[in-house]
């Protein structure tokens with residue numbers, strides 16, 4: 185893989201407060217292409233944090249996991265897309281109608297700005313297991329439920345899924361070569377696992393079919409975040 189392609193595939197999860205987030209962004213500027221903003225940072229800072237990252241030249245993955253009635257999600261997807269984010273998450277469990285509404289909202293925003301926000305579906309959260317699915321009345325095995333929701337997302341205009349690196353190969357077969365397959369739970373060999381348990385290395389996740397890797401603390405908590413980021417780029421050059 186070429187250097188720029190490797191950078192396009194790494195999304196750095198910025199899970200901290202505003203000051204630390206902006207300081208990390210300044211350090212990673214000129215190295216990283218993507219930053220991920222999750223609910224904790226977004227609900228504290230609002231759309232301005234997305235703008236601050238875009239102003240520094242980053243693409244933004246806005247991980248808001250929308251889930252509501254279709255009318256509300258259409259509006260939320262439009263508003264979230266108008267921030268200038270390049271990627272946005274919605275819950276597959278919200279129904280085909282809700283996924284289609286998210287697509288419509290993002291497409292409305294695309295007519296008002298120059299580029300289109302791509303949508304990713306969350307299938308089954310990795311914090312859920314068979315027992316928690318049964319608790320909410322879902323009797324399918326986790327992998328089957330995830331595949332079902334991924335198919336529903338694809339049928340309703342969603343561009344891809346977020347899934348564990350271990351599911352990436354199956355999702356790639358199911359969704360085809362053009363789908364976005366974004367995998368958290370990625371740890372460079374030898375790094376601290378944190379609270380992640382089912383992990384893959386960056387190279388393995390890409391080989392399994394991931395299009396993008398979400399990597400947080402191995403970069404953001406490193407003594408030298410730029411060096412940690414560049415080491416992952418080097419690892420991907422060999423893929």
Ligand code: C5P
Nearest residue numbers: 197199310368369380398399400401402
């Ligand atoms: O620091 P770390 O690399 O574990 O960060 C991973 C990021 O991916 C976090 O923002 C986390 O919320 C997110 N994520 C995850 N597992 C999922 C879905 C999202 O770790 N199944």
